[in-house]
Amino acid sequence: MASALCFVAAAPCAAASCSVESSTTTASTGLRRGLHSARVAAVVQPARSLSCGSSLAGTALQSRVCNKSVRPAGVERGTAAAVVRAVAAERVVEALEPSQTSTDQKTKYYFLVANAKFMLDDEEHFQELMQERLRNFSERNKEQNFWLAIEPKFLDKFPDIAKRLNRPAVALVSTDKVWITFMKLRMDRVLRGEYEADTLKEALASNPVELKFEKPQVWKAPYPKYEGEWWTPFLLKEAEQTAS
Amino acid sequence: MALEAGKGLSSQSSSSRMGFAPLPLRRRKSLGVSNGSRVTMMAADVVDKPKKGSKEIAKDTLLTPRFYTTDFDEMERMFNTEMNKNLNEAEFEALAAEFKTDYNQVHFVRNPEFKAAAEKLQGPLRQIFVEFLERSCTAEFSGFLLYKELGRRLKKTNPVVAEIFTLMSRDEARHAGFLNKGLSDFNLALDLGFLTKARKYTFFKPQFIFYATYLSEKIGYWRYITIYRHLKTNPEYQCYPIFKYFENWCQDENRHGDFFSALLKAQPQFLNDWQAKLWSRFFCLSVYVTMYLNDVQRTAFYEGIGLDTRKFDMHVIIETNKTTARIFPAVLDVENPVFQEKLENLVTLNKKLIAIGESKAPEALKSLQKVPVITSFVTELLAMYLMRPVDSGSLDFVDVEPQVVY
Numbered sequence: 001m002a003s004a005l006c007f008v009a010a011a012p013c014a015a016a017s018c019s020v021e022s023s024t025t026t027a028s029t030g031l032r033r034g035l036h037s038a039r040v041a042a043v044v045q046p047a048r049s050l051s052c053g054s055s056l057a058g059t060a061l062q063s064r065v066c067n068k069s070v071r072p073a074g075v076e077r078g079t080a081a082a083v084v085r086a087v088a089a090e091r092v093v094e095a096l097e098p099s100q101t102s103t104d105q106k107t108k109y110y111f112l113v114a115n116a117k118f119m120l121d122d123e124e125h126f127q128e129l130m131q132e133r134l135r136n137f138s139e140r141n142k143e144q145n146f147w148l149a150i151e152p153k154f155l156d157k158f159p160d161i162a163k164r165l166n167r168p169a170v171a172l173v174s175t176d177k178v179w180i181t182f183m184k185l186r187m188d189r190v191l192r193g194e195y196e197a198d199t200l201k202e203a204l205a206s207n208p209v210e211l212k213f214e215k216p217q218v219w220k221a222p223y224p225k226y227e228g229e230w231w232t233p234f235l236l237k238e239a240e241q242t243a244s
Numbered sequence: 245m246a247l248e249a250g251k252g253l254s255s256q257s258s259s260s261r262m263g264f265a266p267l268p269l270r271r272r273k274s275l276g277v278s279n280g281s282r283v284t285m286m287a288a289d290v291v292d293k294p295k296k297g298s299k300e301i302a303k304d305t306l307l308t309p310r311f312y313t314t315d316f317d318e319m320e321r322m323f324n325t326e327m328n329k330n331l332n333e334a335e336f337e338a339l340a341a342e343f344k345t346d347y348n349q350v351h352f353v354r355n356p357e358f359k360a361a362a363e364k365l366q367g368p369l370r371q372i373f374v375e376f377l378e379r380s381c382t383a384e385f386s387g388f389l390l391y392k393e394l395g396r397r398l399k400k401t402n403p404v405v406a407e408i409f410t411l412m413s414r415d416e417a418r419h420a421g422f423l424n425k426g427l428s429d430f431n432l433a434l435d436l437g438f439l440t441k442a443r444k445y446t447f448f449k450p451q452f453i454f455y456a457t458y459l460s461e462k463i464g465y466w467r468y469i470t471i472y473r474h475l476k477t478n479p480e481y482q483c484y485p486i487f488k489y490f491e492n493w494c495q496d497e498n499r500h501g502d503f504f505s506a507l508l509k510a511q512p513q514f515l516n517d518w519q520a521k522l523w524s525r526f527f528c529l530s531v532y533v534t535m536y537l538n539d540v541q542r543t544a545f546y547e548g549i550g551l552d553t554r555k556f557d558m559h560v561i562i563e564t565n566k567t568t569a570r571i572f573p574a575v576l577d578v579e580n581p582v583f584q585e586k587l588e589n590l591v592t593l594n595k596k597l598i599a600i601g602e603s604k605a606p607e608a609l610k611s612l613q614k615v616p617v618i619t620s621f622v623t624e625l626l627a628m629y630l631m632r633p634v635d636s637g638s639l640d641f642v643d644v645e646p647q648v649v650y
Contacts, residue, residue: 114650181338223473
């Protein structure tokens with residue numbers, strides 16, 4: 001037994017190296033604020049559409065009137081006659097149905113974010129969960145409302161979060177707040193936030209970056225690591241990104 | 245709960261259950277299966293005996309699977325929303341939504357492959373599979389009983405938590421039923437009604453139910469996914485189709501574990517002091533050691549599906565420990581080589597104990613012979629317990645200063 005005292009923690013595991021001793025002094029409610037203080041409300045950008053957009057956001061009433069159908073998942077659907085207006089230098093805004101001419105109802109997006117290695121390489125159960133959910137949505141003909149974004153541009157609005165991230169970062173984004181709450185519980189080592197965007201494309205806009213994960217030096221599992229870019233089906237498809 | 249999950253001190257990993265503890269198996273048909281000597285012919289309606297044609301009931305050992313019961317009144321108090329302001333209802337509601345989604349609603353559908361595969365399994369491997377199925381079924385069923393009762397008891401004080409328990413009992417019943425149908429491929433069936441009445445229930449305070457069940461579910465996930473992924477790479481060992489279901493199946497286990505994570509977070513007193521750390525380490529140790537001892541005793545099963553038992557177990561222990569570090573305030577340094585060395589010492593001592601037990605010496609002498617072995621066993625265990633732990637915990641409980649980099 002005495003020998004037990006001289007065992008020195010030899011090889012801290014991945015989990016250990018990023019784990020933090022939980023406080024024994026402060027009450028949990030107070031603590032919870034710690035991480036979530038980083039939860040910054042998104043800067044609401046001025047509405048950019050033509051007819052409804054003259055007044056700034058916040059006009060919930062107006063939004064409701066103007067726009068019944070602009071839902072992120074719907075962006076891919078009703079593009080029969082998408083009208084494009086160039087607004088800012090490189091930004092375009094899509095309107096689904098020109099007759100309704102409204103994009104100023106912003107959709108809320110909820111996200112979890114961490115470094116790409118954690119999200120896409122280390123946490124293999126995350127991949128399993130994502131694929132399970134995708135299967136579930138297709139089985140039940142539900143429209144996908146969750147995506148991954150590599151180096152998402154929305155992080156610029158969250159300097160407090162951004163400065164705590166190893167880069168490149170990857171975000172899990174969804175319009176389903178309840179599900180994101182569950183995913184936060186599961187992933188734990190992620191930061192959480194929410195923002196609004198006019199379109200899905202805007203919500204998921206990202207800076208292209210090539211991801212390469214080095215093979216682990218030691219791999220003791222009796223099965224090979226998941227391989228391939230499993231995250232591709234969860235990114236906004238290129239067609240949608242360039243759709244204009 | 246998981247097939248294989250170690251449950252507390254006395255838990256049993258399913259595929260690795262002690263072989264000498266047969267459960268009341270009812271023979272479907274009198275054809276074909278060996279083992280006739282273990283069949284007892286009893287009247288079906290006698291309460292204290294399994295149904296006609298069932299096997300005799302298991303004798304309890306330290307490593308036999310248990311059924312659990314707890315202090316339901318304390319549970320009610322804990323999850324009473326009026327009395328407990330720490331309850332993170334958002335998390336519970338999110339979990340309820342996940343369970344309601346019912347990802348595996350149509351997953352557990354059998355096909356003709358099962359029967360055919362079972363018929364091909366002959367010789368010792370057949371016996372091992374039957375044992376695997378019955379132990380797994382018992383473990384799942386024990387989860388069903390506990391969760392079902394909790395769902396019933398908490399309905400008034402916390403409908404959301406109660407609903408989650410009920411939905412989890414749905415999963416467990418589904419799993420147990422699927423395994424029991426597997427037994428029918430071997431012309432056997434577990435008499436679950438009898439099991440419910442006849443087995444002894446182990447009492448754990450809610451706090452200990454949380455730790456033990458969390459670990460049980462998460463270790464179950466890691467066991468299933470490991471077997472699944474191994475067999476996917478090595479399909480030549482795929483000798484019974486049930487393993488093909490493990491990938492989706494184990495997601496249920498993982499989610500169940502998440503729920504206990506949320507329950508623990510709602511009771512921060514179980515996470516944030518030195519006693520919580522000691523208990524966390526204690527339960528980790530109990531569960532890992534029980535699984536290891538069980539599995540090493542039945543390497544035939546693991547070798548039968550192409551796994552190296554020890555490597556499999558160490559992988560499962562290390563991964564479960566990493567997962568557990570997301571919530572328990574302390575976990576064990578299982579990657580320290582000393583940890584596995586000591587596990588091996590326990591295996592040797594356990595073998596000695598079994599040998600003494602099976603020897604023909606008089607009982608008094610046996611007891612005497614066991615004393616030094618038990619002493620060494622306890623000493624080893626204590627040494628493992630006192631190994632320098634790894635501090636851990638959910639980042640939701642981290643200090644206010646945002647020093648962590650994600």
